[in-house]
Amino acid sequence: MVGYQPLACQVPYQTFFRAKPTPPAHLVLVGVTLRDVSARIEIPASLAWLAGTPEGRRWLADLPRLASQCLDMWALIPGEPFLASNVSLVVPVTRADGSDAVLKIQFPHRESTGEADALQLWQGVGAVQLLEHNPELHALLIERCVPGVHLASIPADEALDVVVSLLPRLWISDTGTITSLAEEAAGWSSSLPGAWGRAGQPFDRRLLNAATDLLSELAISQGDPVLLHQDLHGDNILSAQREPWLAIDPKPLAGEREFGVASVVRAHEFGHSREAVRWRLDRLVGDLGLDRDRATAWSFAATLAWSIEGSEAVSHHVDTARWLAERLTKSR
Numbered sequence: 590m591v592g593y594q595p596l597a598c599q600v601p602y603q604t605f606f607r608a609k610p611t612p613p614a615h616l617v618l619v620g621v622t623l624r625d626v627s628a629r630i631e632i633p634a635s636l637a638w639l640a641g642t643p644e645g646r647r648w649l650a651d652l653p654r655l656a657s658q659c660l661d662m663w664a665l666i667p668g669e670p671f672l673a674s675n676v677s678l679v680v681p682v683t684r685a686d687g688s689d690a691v692l693k694i695q696f697p698h699r700e701s702t703g704e705a706d707a708l709q710l711w712q713g714v715g716a717v718q719l720l721e722h723n724p725e726l727h728a729l730l731i732e733r734c735v736p737g738v739h740l741a742s743i744p745a746d747e748a749l750d751v752v753v754s755l756l757p758r759l760w761i762s763d764t765g766t767i768t769s770l771a772e773e774a775a776g777w778s779s780s781l782p783g784a785w786g787r788a789g790q791p792f793d794r795r796l797l798n799a800a801t802d803l804l805s806e807l808a809i810s811q812g813d814p815v816l817l818h819q820d821l822h823g824d825n826i827l828s829a830q831r832e833p834w835l836a837i838d839p840k841p842l843a844g845e846r847e848f849g850v851a852s853v854v855r856a857h858e859f860g861h862s863r864e865a866v867r868w869r870l871d872r873l874v875g876d877l878g879l880d881r882d883r884a885t886a887w888s889f890a891a892t893l894a895w896s897i898e899g900s901e902a903v904s905h906h907v908d909t910a911r912w913l914a915e916r917l918t919k920s921r
Contacts, residue, residue: 630656630667635675639696648696652678655694659728663721665692673824676701681733689735690720695727700840703767705729707841710765710816715758716836717829734827734835741823741858748823749869751834752853753876755826759836760815760846767816770844771808777894778804784897791902792893796914800893803886811845812880818849822856847883850874851891854884854913857905863912870916882917889913 632652639645656678660667664685671679671691678694695701708719708731721730740748778801785797818825819840829835842848850873853859854866870888874881889910896906 630670630678630680632678633670633672633674635672636678636696638675645696652694655726655728656680656692658726659692659694659723659730662723663692663730665690665730667692682730689733691717691731691733693729693731695729697727699768701727703841704839706765706767707816707818707839710761710763710767711759713831714761715755715832716818716839731837732829732831732835734829734837736828738828739824740826740828740834741856745859745865745869748859749853749872751826752821753873755834755836756821756849756873756877759818759821760849762813762815764814764816764843767841767843769814770811770817770842770848773819773842773844774804774808774890777890781894781897787900788897788902789900791897792907792911796893796910799914799917800890800910803890804894807848807883807886807890812847813845814843815846815849817842817844817846819852821849821852823858845883846877847879848887848891850877850879850884851888854888855892855895855906855909857909861905861908863915866909866912867916870913885913885917889917 632649636649639649656667659665660682665682668681668683671681674693676696676698678692680692682690682692684690695704705719705722705724708716708729709722712718713732717734718732719729720732722728740751781801782797785791818836819842820838821836825838826834826836850870853873854870856869859865859869870885873879874884892906892913893910896903896910
């Protein structure tokens with residue numbers, strides 16, 4: 590995704606958050622203790638890239654204190670961190686009552702600010718429950734999904750069944766103070782041309798112009814706003830016991846429903862081909878009763894906005910945007 594400049598960093602969002610150097614095997618937090626229980630939390634290699642920025646180095650240096658405070662404050666015993674997270678330290682923990690949970694300590698950035706609010710608004714309906722939250726430490730204690738199988742691991746047609754049943758439950762009218770889709774779209778529209786140039790113009794200018802025009806048009810003509818999970822895909826929906834499947838890791842926005850399918854349409858883990866992308870779009874639009882033209886337009890524009898990471902294009906997103914542009918042209 591383009592357009593966000595975190596903290597004082599004067600580089601594009603994707604450069605800061607997604608363009609990562611090859612990290613060392615791990616970093617180690619030494620001396621994190623919980624009462625009489627010694628603990629050592631190894632920072633996964635996926636976070637080591639943060640040492641390449643002043644803000645990241647400060648956060649990494651402060652992690653021992655943050656982790657120690659969280660473990661003590663919420664009486665937690667940590668397990669081995671999850672290895673896939675690249676913007677937060679995410680650790681399975683055991684609470685004082687013996688129940689399982691997940692401790693998430695976020696690197697402070699704009700997208701992370703709404704996660705706790707969204708989880709609180711959902712109240713565990715279709716998404717993991719927020720058990721504790723400390724905004725000062727950027728720390729969340731959330732429900733752990735067990736067995737925690739990723740939706741991406743099941744056949745695509747079955748996965749779409751799950752998504753179709755899940756999305757309406759997440760689309761609640763109470764959006765609190767969540768960032769608006771209009772604000773986010775304006776940021777993409779203004780920053781995408783510069784990112785496109787830095788990435789070496791990886792797609793035709795006509796696609797760029799179409800995306801920026803659509804982002805402006807769609808943002809001011811939306812239907813009723815609902816709470817949206819901006820990054821809902823096969824790895825952010827996990828199997829659980831309280832409900833069969835639960836959403837995690839929202840990057841929430843407040844906007845119309847038609848935008849809410851974009852992340853699923855571009856989810857290449859469910860199949861990456863012109864036919865697969867169009868099948869997902871058609872299935873979601875039909876089953877959820879959405880406006881086809883607006884859902885197609887949002888999916889195209891948002892996918893192109895997510896298609897540049899730092900100075901490099903994400904090829905599968907570029908492919909998807911091109912396929913959606915073909916469908917968009919035929920419908921206009």
